Amino acid sequence: xxxxxxxINFRLIIKVIGLLLLIEGGFMLTAVPFSLYYGESIWxxxxxxxxxxxxxxxxxxxxxxSRQLNIGKHEGYIIVTFSWVVISLFGAIPFILSNSIxxxxxxxxxxxxxxxxxxxxxxxxxxxxxxGILFWRSLTHWIGGMGIIVLSxxxxxxxxxxxxQLFVAEVPxxxxxxxxxxxxxxxxxxxxxxxxxxxxQTILLMFGGMNLFNALCHAFGTMAxxxxxxxxxxxxxxxxxxxxxxxxxxxxxxxxxxIHYHALHRQFKKVRGNEEYRNYLFxxxxxxxxxxxxxxxxxxxxxxxxxxxxxxxxVSIVTTTGYVTTNYLAWPMxxxxxxxxxxxxxxxxxxxxxxxxxxxxMLLFKNSTTELKRLVHPMAIxxxxxxxxVIPQNIIFNVLAFFVLYMLxxxxxxxxxxxLGLDFQTAIGSVAATLGNIGPGIGGVGPVENYAxxxxxxxxxxxxxxxxxxxxxxxxxxLLSPAFWRR
Amino acid sequence: xxxxxxxINFRLIIKVIGLLLLIEGGFMLTAVPFSLYYGESIWxxxxxxxxxxxxxxxxxxxxxxSRQLNIGKHEGYIIVTFSWVVISLFGAIPFILSNSIxxxxxxxxxxxxxxxxxxxxxxxxxxxxxxGILFWRSLTHWIGGMGIIVLSxxxxxxxxxxxxQLFVAEVPxxxxxxxxxxxxxxxxxxxxxxxxxxxxQTILLMFGGMNLFNALCHAFGTMAxxxxxxxxxxxxxxxxxxxxxxxxxxxxxxxxxxIHYHALHRQFKKVRGNEEYRNYLFxxxxxxxxxxxxxxxxxxxxxxxxxxxxxxxxVSIVTTTGYVTTNYLAWPMxxxxxxxxxxxxxxxxxxxxxxxxxxxxMLLFKNSTTELKRLVHPMAIxxxxxxxxVIPQNIIFNVLAFFVLYMLxxxxxxxxxxxLGLDFQTAIGSVAATLGNIGPGIGGVGPVENYAxxxxxxxxxxxxxxxxxxxxxxxxxxLLSPAFWRR
Numbered sequence: 001x002x003x004x005x006x007x008i009n010f011r012l013i014i015k016v017i018g019l020l021l022l023i024e025g026g027f028m029l030t031a032v033p034f035s036l037y038y039g040e041s042i043w044x045x046x047x048x049x050x051x052x053x054x055x056x057x058x059x060x061x062x063x064x065x066s067r068q069l070n071i072g073k074h075e076g077y078i079i080v081t082f083s084w085v086v087i088s089l090f091g092a093i094p095f096i097l098s099n100s101i102x103x104x105x106x107x108x109x110x111x112x113x114x115x116x117x118x119x120x121x122x123x124x125x126x127x128x129x130x131x132g133i134l135f136w137r138s139l140t141h142w143i144g145g146m147g148i149i150v151l152s153x154x155x156x157x158x159x160x161x162x163x164x165q166l167f168v169a170e171v172p173x174x175x176x177x178x179x180x181x182x183x184x185x186x187x188x189x190x191x192x193x194x195x196x197x198x199x200x201q202t203i204l205l206m207f208g209g210m211n212l213f214n215a216l217c218h219a220f221g222t223m224a225x226x227x228x229x230x231x232x233x234x235x236x237x238x239x240x241x242x243x244x245x246x247x248x249x250x251x252x253x254x255x256x257x258x259i260h261y262h263a264l265h266r267q268f269k270k271v272r273g274n275e276e277y278r279n280y281l282f283x284x285x286x287x288x289x290x291x292x293x294x295x296x297x298x299x300x301x302x303x304x305x306x307x308x309x310x311x312x313x314x315v316s317i318v319t320t321t322g323y324v325t326t327n328y329l330a331w332p333m334x335x336x337x338x339x340x341x342x343x344x345x346x347x348x349x350x351x352x353x354x355x356x357x358x359x360x361x362m363l364l365f366k367n368s369t370t371e372l373k374r375l376v377h378p379m380a381i382x383x384x385x386x387x388x389x390v391i392p393q394n395i396i397f398n399v400l401a402f403f404v405l406y407m408l409x410x411x412x413x414x415x416x417x418x419x420l421g422l423d424f425q426t427a428i429g430s431v432a433a434t435l436g437n438i439g440p441g442i443g444g445v446g447p448v449e450n451y452a453x454x455x456x457x458x459x460x461x462x463x464x465x466x467x468x469x470x471x472x473x474x475x476x477x478x479l480l481s482p483a484f485w486r487r
Numbered sequence: 488x489x490x491x492x493x494x495i496n497f498r499l500i501i502k503v504i505g506l507l508l509l510i511e512g513g514f515m516l517t518a519v520p521f522s523l524y525y526g527e528s529i530w531x532x533x534x535x536x537x538x539x540x541x542x543x544x545x546x547x548x549x550x551x552x553s554r555q556l557n558i559g560k561h562e563g564y565i566i567v568t569f570s571w572v573v574i575s576l577f578g579a580i581p582f583i584l585s586n587s588i589x590x591x592x593x594x595x596x597x598x599x600x601x602x603x604x605x606x607x608x609x610x611x612x613x614x615x616x617x618x619g620i621l622f623w624r625s626l627t628h629w630i631g632g633m634g635i636i637v638l639s640x641x642x643x644x645x646x647x648x649x650x651x652q653l654f655v656a657e658v659p660x661x662x663x664x665x666x667x668x669x670x671x672x673x674x675x676x677x678x679x680x681x682x683x684x685x686x687x688q689t690i691l692l693m694f695g696g697m698n699l700f701n702a703l704c705h706a707f708g709t710m711a712x713x714x715x716x717x718x719x720x721x722x723x724x725x726x727x728x729x730x731x732x733x734x735x736x737x738x739x740x741x742x743x744x745x746i747h748y749h750a751l752h753r754q755f756k757k758v759r760g761n762e763e764y765r766n767y768l769f770x771x772x773x774x775x776x777x778x779x780x781x782x783x784x785x786x787x788x789x790x791x792x793x794x795x796x797x798x799x800x801x802v803s804i805v806t807t808t809g810y811v812t813t814n815y816l817a818w819p820m821x822x823x824x825x826x827x828x829x830x831x832x833x834x835x836x837x838x839x840x841x842x843x844x845x846x847x848x849m850l851l852f853k854n855s856t857t858e859l860k861r862l863v864h865p866m867a868i869x870x871x872x873x874x875x876x877v878i879p880q881n882i883i884f885n886v887l888a889f890f891v892l893y894m895l896x897x898x899x900x901x902x903x904x905x906x907l908g909l910d911f912q913t914a915i916g917s918v919a920a921t922l923g924n925i926g927p928g929i930g931g932v933g934p935v936e937n938y939a940x941x942x943x944x945x946x947x948x949x950x951x952x953x954x955x956x957x958x959x960x961x962x963x964x965x966l967l968s969p970a971f972w973r974r
């Protein structure tokens with residue numbers, strides 16, 4: 001660990017962001033083959049790719065001679081927040097140049113929605129867009145999914161920069177169960193699993209009749225828990241087989257990736273011993289059966305369709321993916337209220353999902369029930385355990401502070417969206433769905449609507465909420481804290 | 488302090504509840520003079536008064552020979568919860584006998600709404616009720632207001648029963664700043680202030696043209712932060728003078744009563760030093776100006792009326808009183824969303840107000856901002872202070888557990904009310920307004936509507952939420968905890 005420095009190393013920050021822009025430019029070019037194959041103009045992708053890479057190169061060279069220090073906590077937080085903003089600023093350009101989106105506010109909203117793996121869209125007719133642009137749109141999910149930071153953790157070491165603090169900033173969840181002592185190795189391994197799962201899903205989707213383009217785009221959307229689709233009807237128009245494949249890979253994407261690592265290495269005891277994972281699966285199955293039963297009895301859908309539709313929607317919302325196969329707002333009210341409440345759950349820590357996350361919910365619940373025991377036995381010290389280990393008090397404090405900030409942000413967000421003249425359900429729906437990185441909400445931003453009608457200022461505000469939610473509040477809010485900038 | 492006993496003393500619990508029923512019967516009789524004066528039948532009051540007192544006497548005599556032990560924690564919790572339920576069960580009888588309310592579910596709802604100082608009503612035409620019954624209705628507020636428990640703290644000592652634990656159960660708020668080491672004295676003093684303020688308000692209301700009956704009923708409703716009125720239009724039909732009087736006494740009722748005690752004893756330094764009180768006043772003034780400005784500019788009301796209406800509604804909701812002078816749901820949406828969010832604030836600890844309460848909000852907010860500082864300086868121990876004193880960690884845990892349970896109850900309550908077929912706004916409005924002991928909510932239970940249309944099961948459920956909110960969750964929930972009943 002580097003010792004506390006007296007000033008923030010801005011040259012280093014600019015250098016890392018420059019490098020990220022170089023990489024982003026490279027990623028943009030991967031969409032070009034699809035433009036060529038579908039006979040579209042390649043320039044709306046090539047021009048911004050070159051421009052982004054060029055700016056990145058200038059920033060990188062400009063800071064070439066900066067001392068090769070370890071990235072400290074302060075630099076880590078700044079890099080994480082700014083890199084998400086900067087790559088979204090550049091990533092929006094192809095939408096403008098291709099005339100896919102008419103103004104920059106909308107293009108930025110769509111792009112940060114991609115990179116934060118939210119999947120909230122302002123596009124009314126997705127299918128009218130060039131395929132190359134749609135590929136780039138889905139790719140923003142995939143890049144954001146595992147975190148461009150985790151991605152770059154495998155590259156930064158070439159420059160001799162260790163990134164432990166970055167990982168702390170990226171995954172501030174309570175249990176970053178380390179697979180391997182060296183963070184770089186960890187990042188590479190998690191990335192390997194991510195690529196592998198994306199590949200398997202792509203192949204399975206192609207078995208179901210999708211072409212490579214659609215299969216890749218939907219695999220990106222699923223594995224990143226993002227939910228941009230290439231179809232106006234999301235997954236609704238696809239076969240039950242494809243819907244089951246998407247369900248399975250949403251569950252995998254919402255799982256802590258260290259669980260996948262353990263499973264691949266046949267360490268099943270570690271998989272079974274993970275309380276968050278057990279809880280996650282029980283919740284998914286339990287609520288899906290409940291909602292499925294409700295659909296079967298109240299809406300008189302066929303049995304298989306009830307269970308499939310329910311499972312799809314529950315998994316999609318809990319993992320914060322946001323794909324839809326049905327308009328859940330047309331369900332009996334109690335069922336869509338369940339869907340709305342699930343927007344406050346979220347997947348496992350260390351997954352690509354957003355939201356409050358399962359482990360936090362568990363610690364919150366455990367603390368509350370433990371408090372009742374504490375009141376009965378005021379003299380006893382009753383610790384809170386997770387995976388049979390006592391959780392230190394400072395982690396409980398952090399989780400509780402997170403929850404309070406989350407609810408505060410939700411309340412103030414609702415108020416802000418109300419000021420813009422949205423109706424009540426659209427206001428709370430849009431805030432819950434963007435802060436939780438889900439995508440579709442309730443009211444005017446429900447599963448068959450989108451964010452096109454949100455006023456200009458609202459789109460920038462919701463963009464901020466997506467960033468806030470994706471970076472687990474603290475990473476962004478700490479930059480607003482005076483204590484951060486002191487000394 | 489009594490040492491831990493191995494079993495719960497049920498004889499003692501029954502004895503105390505018997506005594507409370509005796510007192511309740513006596514209170515019922517105080518409504519009889521109004522029945523006589525207005526030429527109504529006195530039997531709907533006299534019969535239940537005698538019946539209630541008789542049952543109380545039997546319970547009391549039945550347990551006469553129980554040992555005169557101190558009331559332990561366990562007995563305290565049971566007494567508090569059950570006494571609220573039992574006096575509501577008996578208190579509902581006059582509504583039935585007078586044919587004011589057609590069925591017992593509705594009568595119980597109205598009565599527990601009174602005793603919990605919620606003020607949620609199922610009556611469609613209040614003015615058609617006999618005056619004696621309306622007086623009893625308002626009196627339930629007044630009895631519940633200071634807490635029948637605190638009331639009885641001044642009487643129990645005659646039986647040689649000390650009640651320290653009762654006070655703990657009644658006011659589990661974080662800072663029961665003791666005025667006097669002896670709890671009985673404290674209760675008597677707080678009760679004296681309560682009676683005095685009620686008296687002053689009654690006189691001030693009579694100056695404004697109210698007769699004694701209306702003045703007393705509205706003073707009961709104000710000082711208890713309850714809000715039952717004798718008029719169908721609540722306070723809307725009264726003069727601005729009366730509205731200002733009600734505003735002032737709502738503020739006083741939502742203030743920690745130890746503040747009043749200090750003020751009466753000219754200990755102004757203690758008054759000024761109270762952070763919760765300062766925060767409470769700043770919030771009331773700040774939000775009132777904001778909403779008042781909104782009304783002035785958006786609704787084009789006259790300036791004085793904008794400020795008065797805003798002040799009245801903000802104070803009414805923050806103190807969890809629930810009186811109305813206007814249909815706030817007809818305001819521009821952002822303004823009534825502010826009102827809705829204020830339903831999650833609540834007055835000061837040690838006041839008659841319900842809800843989450845100011846001091847908890849402050850500790851929640853401080854913990855979250857402190858967490859940001861802790862992330863910047865992970866090695867530093869940064870305590871949370873209130874009134875310049877360091878708050879012990881176990882109190883922070885309790886407050887955070889309270890908040891989580893409150894939000895969980897709110898979420899599950901909304902779900903439950905949705906199952907009953909209520910629309911979304913009515914579901915969240917009815918739960919927020921009963922759990923917070925406020926009264927009017929949003930949607931179908933807004934300020935010009937009431938709870939008459941809520942289904943039968945919903946009324947019992949909301950009755951439970953009123954109890955839960957009034958007894959600060961833990962007091963009731965602890966009875967559901969297996970640890971409580973073990974050994």
